[in-house]
Amino acid sequence: MDKSIIQLIKEGEGLTIEFKRTVDSPFKIAKTIVSFANTSGGNLLIGVADHGAIMGVQSELRELQKLEKALVKLIEPELVVQIKTENLDGRKVLWVTVSESDDKPHHTLNEKGERIIYVRVKDKSMPIPRLLLYNGVDTETEKLLATRHVKTLITYLKETDSVTAKAFSKIINISEKRAERMLQDLAARQILLKLSRGKPESFSLKWTE
Template identity: 75%
Template sequence: MIKDIVQTIKQGEGLTTEFKKTIDSPFKIAKTIVSFANTSGGTLIVGVSDNGTISGVASELKELQKLEKATAELIEPAIMISIETVSLDGRKILVIDVNESHDKPHYARNEKRERIIYIRVKDKSMPIPRLLLYGESDEDTTKLLASRHVKTLVTYLKETDSITAKVFSRIINISEKRAEKMLHDLAARQILLKISPKKPETFSLKWAE
């Protein structure tokens, strides 16, 4: 168990792993838990900095109280999580495991009490307007996913964080305007996620298999 945790910390943050030095807000932790449950599941480790430094938790009770508030009051529908306290280098850390949920989508309430769906994109928890579940796509979307250009795009994005219309146009040898239209169409169909609205617009895969 401890060896597995050490290895996870060494690998760094990613699609299924997030570090928190401390739980500074139940709202933020609710967002992370929901994003894991809505995507591929994951592990949240509290007491570890973003760079993997083990700092430990100052008060286990305070961290658990914030977790309890997040899971009991801020997540809908409720998500079951497992929490384990582990000692590493003489410091206590909390390891919170979240399974991929069969009850998607889950919502996290923010400070304004708004219900928001979050998913995991690379190592970030991102808000989306609607969660398109596997098997929900219409016939046009299915055909689009089977096309050569989109397959090339998905392969590229599984290895790279994001893409712009300019880069996409070069990869598949079409005009930048046409590439931009394709990216927007894929975002509208919930296949891609627009991660930067500023020019140049950047897009990422909504999830990774």
């Protein structure tokens, strides 16, 4: 069953939910939409403050124009999203639903005209380094990506969201210490993303081929 807008607001911001009081700029909103499409999809609620208070939008038309500009002019490959207007306590909230895309990665243009891919990490939209965009990978990283262990890890991470050193060590049958070193090295090379600051650290894939 689909969640109602009230349930989403109660849940608060996270991997698949983001609140915006208003669309500041098409560039910023494009970043959020792309990060949802490149990760696990998500819901963008416009007219809701960060802490979940329903503010409503002043002009539905203005917000829709900025959304349209983001979708038509700033995002490639093109994305289709669902936009609904909900009336909550007499205030209008725009509900934008973004599905996880089959055509990922999508990139967005920033104010300087640079193409950047964003992914969703917890409740933030994070850029992926350009290194992975144009296959400008140095030879050492290329060699690493071709190794059996790393290939196994990438296949595993395409099916599972994240991995810890303990889990990785079991998958490829090496010591946990060595698995930890490999994961840290891959994170340093911007191939993996460190997810948790706590222990044990977990890592996820930064991009999908």
